[in-house]
Amino acid sequence: MKTTKTLGIYLDYTNAFFMELINKMIVSRNIKFEINEKHEKQTESVVEDIHSKHHLPSAYFLEICDIIRNYNRVVLFGPNEAKNELFNLLEFDHSFDAIKIKNENSEVMSEEQMHDFVKEFYK
Secondary structure, three states: OOOOOEEEEEEOOOEEEEEEEEOOEEEEEEEEOOOOHHHHHHHHHHHHHHHHHOOOOHHHHHHHHHHHOOOOEEEEEEOOOHHHHHHHHHHHOHHHOOOEEEEEEOOOOOHHHHHHHHHHHOO
């Protein structure tokens, strides 16, 4: 019997929280988007620019996509448009066609709320 690997990703423009559901327990980790050192002085304006244009840097997307490739079912959720941008990219890339990916709206959540969301989603 094939094991279904499930993942929840709470996403915003600077962090992606990954929550893998294993035997009704959550194993989680975080990826934080780091501003390039040469832009260190401009960090605030770069982050503002990312938010205002709703455009995630490609390195951030690629890192997230590399992780998603290892799962059968993925739910993207979060309070802003970052999840929608990633979802649209994944839909456009046919290498993700075999992965069941859902996009859900949510409010800002604590880590415990994120875990509960993922458990409830895959119930």
